[in-house]
Amino acid sequence: MKSDNITIKDIAQALGLSNSTVSRALQDSYKISEAIKKKVQDYAREKNYRPNLVAQSLRSNKTRSIGILIPSIPNIFWGEVINGIESVAHDKNYHFLITQSLESYERELENLEHLMWRSVDGLLISLSTETENLEHLKKVHEKNIPIVFFDRVTDAIETHQVKTDNADGTYKATKHLINNGYKRIAHITSPPNISITKERLEGYYRALKEFNIEVNPDYVKYCYHGGMEVNEVETVLDELLSLKKAPDAVIAASDRITIAVLALLQRRKISIPKKLAVIGFTNFTAPEIFNPPLTTVRQPAFEMGKLATELLIQLIESKRPVTSFEKRILPTEMFIRESTSRKK
Amino acid sequence: MKSDNITIKDIAQALGLSNSTVSRALQDSYKISEAIKKKVQDYAREKNYRPNLVAQSLRSNKTRSIGILIPSIPNIFWGEVINGIESVAHDKNYHFLITQSLESYERELENLEHLMWRSVDGLLISLSTETENLEHLKKVHEKNIPIVFFDRVTDAIETHQVKTDNADGTYKATKHLINNGYKRIAHITSPPNISITKERLEGYYRALKEFNIEVNPDYVKYCYHGGMEVNEVETVLDELLSLKKAPDAVIAASDRITIAVLALLQRRKISIPKKLAVIGFTNFTAPEIFNPPLTTVRQPAFEMGKLATELLIQLIESKRPVTSFEKRILPTEMFIRESTSRKK
DNA sequence: TTGAAAGCGGTACCAT
DNA sequence: ATGGTACCGCTTTCAA
Numbered sequence: 001m002k003s004d005n006i007t008i009k010d011i012a013q014a015l016g017l018s019n020s021t022v023s024r025a026l027q028d029s030y031k032i033s034e035a036i037k038k039k040v041q042d043y044a045r046e047k048n049y050r051p052n053l054v055a056q057s058l059r060s061n062k063t064r065s066i067g068i069l070i071p072s073i074p075n076i077f078w079g080e081v082i083n084g085i086e087s088v089a090h091d092k093n094y095h096f097l098i099t100q101s102l103e104s105y106e107r108e109l110e111n112l113e114h115l116m117w118r119s120v121d122g123l124l125i126s127l128s129t130e131t132e133n134l135e136h137l138k139k140v141h142e143k144n145i146p147i148v149f150f151d152r153v154t155d156a157i158e159t160h161q162v163k164t165d166n167a168d169g170t171y172k173a174t175k176h177l178i179n180n181g182y183k184r185i186a187h188i189t190s191p192p193n194i195s196i197t198k199e200r201l202e203g204y205y206r207a208l209k210e211f212n213i214e215v216n217p218d219y220v221k222y223c224y225h226g227g228m229e230v231n232e233v234e235t236v237l238d239e240l241l242s243l244k245k246a247p248d249a250v251i252a253a254s255d256r257i258t259i260a261v262l263a264l265l266q267r268r269k270i271s272i273p274k275k276l277a278v279i280g281f282t283n284f285t286a287p288e289i290f291n292p293p294l295t296t297v298r299q300p301a302f303e304m305g306k307l308a309t310e311l312l313i314q315l316i317e318s319k320r321p322v323t324s325f326e327k328r329i330l331p332t333e334m335f336i337r338e339s340t341s342r343k344k
Numbered sequence: 345m346k347s348d349n350i351t352i353k354d355i356a357q358a359l360g361l362s363n364s365t366v367s368r369a370l371q372d373s374y375k376i377s378e379a380i381k382k383k384v385q386d387y388a389r390e391k392n393y394r395p396n397l398v399a400q401s402l403r404s405n406k407t408r409s410i411g412i413l414i415p416s417i418p419n420i421f422w423g424e425v426i427n428g429i430e431s432v433a434h435d436k437n438y439h440f441l442i443t444q445s446l447e448s449y450e451r452e453l454e455n456l457e458h459l460m461w462r463s464v465d466g467l468l469i470s471l472s473t474e475t476e477n478l479e480h481l482k483k484v485h486e487k488n489i490p491i492v493f494f495d496r497v498t499d500a501i502e503t504h505q506v507k508t509d510n511a512d513g514t515y516k517a518t519k520h521l522i523n524n525g526y527k528r529i530a531h532i533t534s535p536p537n538i539s540i541t542k543e544r545l546e547g548y549y550r551a552l553k554e555f556n557i558e559v560n561p562d563y564v565k566y567c568y569h570g571g572m573e574v575n576e577v578e579t580v581l582d583e584l585l586s587l588k589k590a591p592d593a594v595i596a597a598s599d600r601i602t603i604a605v606l607a608l609l610q611r612r613k614i615s616i617p618k619k620l621a622v623i624g625f626t627n628f629t630a631p632e633i634f635n636p637p638l639t640t641v642r643q644p645a646f647e648m649g650k651l652a653t654e655l656l657i658q659l660i661e662s663k664r665p666v667t668s669f670e671k672r673i674l675p676t677e678m679f680i681r682e683s684t685s686r687k688k
Numbered sequence: 689t690t691g692a693a694a695g696c697g698g699t700a701c702c703a704t
Numbered sequence: 705a706t707g708g709t710a711c712c713g714c715t716t717t718c719a720a
């Protein structure tokens with residue numbers, strides 16, 4: 001006996017009214033007399049009437065639900081993003097379905113299909129690292145399903161974008177390292193195809209150029225699974241360390257990569273920052289308890305989830321087709337700690 | 345144009361059959377001739393027919409959705425739990441609605457009501473620290489909504505429980521500290537009313553008793569908001585440190601408390617383990633990168649989410665009322681590192 | 689074996 | 705201002 005809830009029909013019967021009248025009264029329609037409205041609304045309140053959302057959905061073809069496509073759930077950064085999404089969804093009475101691609105294109109396809117099948121009203125999407133072909137998304141977009149891209153975005157589909165100011169993040173990080181005497185600065189990052197990687201590289205190159213430091217292509221390393229595979233970080237780190245001119249500093253591009261780098265350096269007993277300075281893009285609560293306290297670039301994860309959801313709900317609820325789209329870029333914050341202490 | 349999907353009616357029309365025949369053919373009913381079945385199924389596949397889940401839900405009064413009531417989303421432990429839930433839900437074709445109580449009884453009530461309104465088929469619940477009164481859950485339970493409690497459970501409602509072996513976790517931790525020469529062992533934990541707190545205290549006391557160490561009530565400190573409020577951890581830690589006989593070791597009961605304790609000790613320049621040894625209940629990926637590397641008790645978060653979801657779906661799909669319930673207790677793992685090095 | 693029709697709980701058009 | 709009724713898409717009883 002799930003639904004022992006009272007329905008419109010019950011109210012109609014109890015008050016000797018028709019279903020339509022009750023429905024309209026509950027919607028506060030101007031066509032209904034105040035007297036009846038009050039009677040119906042009072043009765044509904046008294047009996048704790050709740051409209052059956054499934055029936056409403058069937059009728060209206062709206063589910064008040066948002067589909068989320070992200071790379072990974074158990075992750076500091078994405079946890080904060082989800083929290084931001086939840087904060088808006090909760091207020092606006094939407095719910096959200098979370099799916100994770102685990103950086104797999106196949107699984108992204110599958111998840112998208114699943115979400116569409118579940119009839120979500122709109123999509124919040126951050127692309128998997130494997131995703132090159134965007135046909136699946138274009139098809140959905142053509143069906144006029146509202147989409148907002150966040151974090152890992154694409155320009156191939158015209159809609160709102162919300163992202164971190166990645167370029168500025170690496171720019172600040174690189175500049176900080178240079179100012180502290182580091183010259184051979186490496187960057188361990190996500191796969192080259194996704195937007196965040198390109199943007200971060202851009203900021204990194206920009207800072208190097210500004211200080212007339214020659215770019216060494218050997219210093220840029222990609223983790224093709226975004227750090228999901230344990231070994232990939234180890235491999236590239238070893239490559240860096242075994243260069244004839246090994247780097248004296250490294251910028252790690254995500255929570256996962258940062259933590260892997262720190263763990264590996266620790267295991268190898270490579271001293272930070274003496275042998276290698278480290279800056280991490282991480283949203284960990286207290287990077288000051290790392291050994292040594294870690295200089296970090298923090299991304300506005302909560303804000304990103306929040307804003308993306310607000311924009312999405314705006315799209316969903318817009319009466320007229322939206323034709324002008326926003327690219328919102330949220331600032332990062334750098335926190336300087338001992339892992340990048342001035343080079344002696 | 346959300347739903348440009350083909351419906352049963354379309355298939356019926358295209359093949360010159362009735363809706364009912366098509367519906368039955370799609371369900372592979374034995375009443376339908378093989379010839380028609382094949383025709384219908386082939387056509388459905390070709391046109392990529394997907395049953396409208398909303399319509400099915402309205403009809404069947406089942407939504408294939410699971411409501412989740414947890415204290416907090418952006419949290420290492422709960423992120424892993426959600427991941428475990430997702431793994432099962434994904435396979436069994438359920439979706440899940442996540443709500444967070446933020447340790448507030450009010451919000452737990454509100455979330456529960458929201459989930460019921462959304463017609464979830466079952467509930468995964470971990471109680472907020474504030475929750476004393478269980479009437480809201482009893483009411484739902486009486487409506488025969490399947491419930492599985494996990495982590496923070498209650499015996500007041502008869503159903504499956506999945507939890508960590510908390511007592512064994514603190515028992516092992518306490519014993520380890522004693523064996524390493526620590527005698528004045530403090531415990532900073534969650535509020536006294538929730539199950540995990542009681543269980544952890546039990547293990548802590550048991551180990552002390554086993555070694556004939558007298559219990560000092562001043563050494564047990566509760567964070568009444570589970571560490572959600574920054575100051576509460578600071579307050580109790582200061583109380584501990586200012587005791588005439590200050591503790592020489594502390595066991596922190598959660599990710600949040602652990603991180604807060606480490607950050608505070610660092611800020612106060614209190615050396616670990618020299619001045620104070622620390623063991624944390626934390627699921628952080630790489631506690632070896634903390635300063636110093638942290639001895640941890642790791643909880644089987646993923647497994648807990650996974651198992652709880654399996655049990656819940658079992659309840660949901662059971663043909664007959666389930667009358668015998670399980671209490672599943674999953675083991676913790678202790679990882680010994682330098683934050684509890686043998687006392688000199 | 690197949691089809692007609694009712695009904696799940698709402699909403700909204702068309703009457704009156 | 706109120707009521708009757710069809711319909712959203714699917715399932716299932718009843719009839720044939």
